[in-house]
Amino acid sequence: MKAVLCPVCSGVGKLPDGYPGNSTAPIEKTCHGCGGLGWVSVSEDQTLTLDLADVSKPFLLRIPHEAVLP
Numbered sequence: 001m002k003a004v005l006c007p008v009c010s011g012v013g014k015l016p017d018g019y020p021g022n023s024t025a026p027i028e029k030t031c032h033g034c035g036g037l038g039w040v041s042v043s044e045d046q047t048l049t050l051d052l053a054d055v056s057k058p059f060l061l062r063i064p065h066e067a068v069l070p
Helices: none
Strands: 002-005 014-016 026-028 039-042
Touching: none
Parallel strands: none
Antiparallel strands: 002 039, 014 026
8 A cells, every 4th residue: 555645625724615727715614535634545556457448438547657757
């Protein structure tokens, strides 16, 4: 396992308590993604298997830049 920046709150640990996109909300709530820590733990040994013949399920493949650059 390794720690990574929370993708929900971008490491802040809190979110505005309002409608999505309403960044002017004066009240903040604890991030539901990380529980207020600002980071989440992820497994380092996950493998992704795709059935490219199954076109009924669209997918988006994201490759971290550090995996591509030398």
